[in-house]
Amino acid sequence: MDCQECKKRPAAVHLTKIINNKKSEMHLCEQCAKEKGDVSANFSFHDLLSGLLNYDNNKTNVFEQKQCQQCGMTFQQFYKVGKLGCADCYQYFGEQLDHILRKVQGKLGHTGKIPKRIAGDISVKRQISQLRQQLQNSIYEERFEEAAAFRDQIKALEKQLEQ
């Protein structure tokens, strides 16, 4: 659909106005929408971020002082822009990002594809954490022989990781 104003760019903002029970619709591109001035043309993920963070005002102030030691982005900048500055931001904003990630993504913990060249170590670690869970279960259910077998497997894998 083309923009109703310039008829050149595709329409990106769709407005429905109801004034005195009269409904009117407008379809504008971002530029024309901004020029018309009566609409927030850029509502997006980053607009939601500050809302997601406002769960505890005191904590938000602490967050704002955090800074990524790699790229220099501050947490305050992050939630203004809505985008991180580099991969290390994930590490420096760790706890705070986890909080937002839980809201955005539902649950944490990547279970999908791993780049092949680093897959070895990570899949061993995934195996170890599965075995630990099985070890716990077998101890809980008093199946001690099985538990011993899991323990040995974990030890062997841990050795493999060290090498």
Place this chain on the structure above:
Amino acid sequence: MEKYIDKGLSDWMQQDGPESDVVLSSRVRLARNIKGLPFAPLMTDKATKQLIDQARNAMNQQYLQELGSFELLKLKDISPLDRKILVEKHLISPKLDSEYMQTAVVLKDDEAANVMLNEEDHMRIQCIFPGFQLRTSYDLANQIDDSLEATIDYAFDEKLGYLTSCLTNVGTGLRASVMVHIPALVITGQVKRLLSAIQRVGLAVRGYYGEGSEAVGNLFQISNQITLGYSEDEILENLEDVIKQVIEHERDARKHVLAHMKINIEDKIYRSLGILLYARAISGQEAMERISDVRLGIDLGMLKGISANILKELMVITGPGYLQKLANRELSSDEWDSKRAKIIRERLANIQIDK
């Protein structure tokens, strides 16, 4: 470059795929970033050069070449009009175009795949196939990903997966999306209920023009929202299961429409055909709506002599960029509408009515 522009229609637009009476296309996107380079908000000229160099180097790998012929193009070397056509053909995003001084794209010659460089993430691998072919689309994207990764170190975290500039993509970086044409669900008034059910199971529904847009021509894009905590396989399976239901519901609704609303539906389809065959000027929006009706007429067997892919084709070749390219000059706004009407009349010339 010219071959991508001259060839107005990509394979996904011209060819049928499985379940193509309802599903027009299946698209998959993988977001990837390079370890050690700043993300989009802090990107520098030096890092941009490194990114493009690394991508060029990765393209020379034999493994990638075995998948097909790829070409890397910097956007600043492409004319504004050609860039606009690439956007209309879905080969690049509007964002890549808007930052053309710093961006590049790797195009596969059959246009089934592309890798956008320096978009919101360093690399966005995209594949698009006709009909309901999410797995085929993912498999190709996955193979391209493997071959890039053979020489490129990705920003990856054991706990969070592929690290992306925006938190909405972290994890798998996978956005799978299916474009469906569901006119009978719209006509029978079931579409709102269906779409809200879809949103309740964690999927997003958008109009044809993507985020924030309304549905035009009864076209909807349905895609996954969650990218973290589920494997690629689980994400695709969830989307596939929902799409299968949408397909069944739409087919049932078409049967219902034919059985109980035949005169109304015939009237709607033939009126729209009449307008498209005789109009001398038509807006982009009206064209999409009328073409959607004609496409339904083809699917229901009322209209013959023309491919059902007419809907996908006309979506692209009646876009402002493409019309201007055909005219080979700047067009005024009235001229857009009359050019559009002319092309549609020509494309529909062989249509036959099943009396």
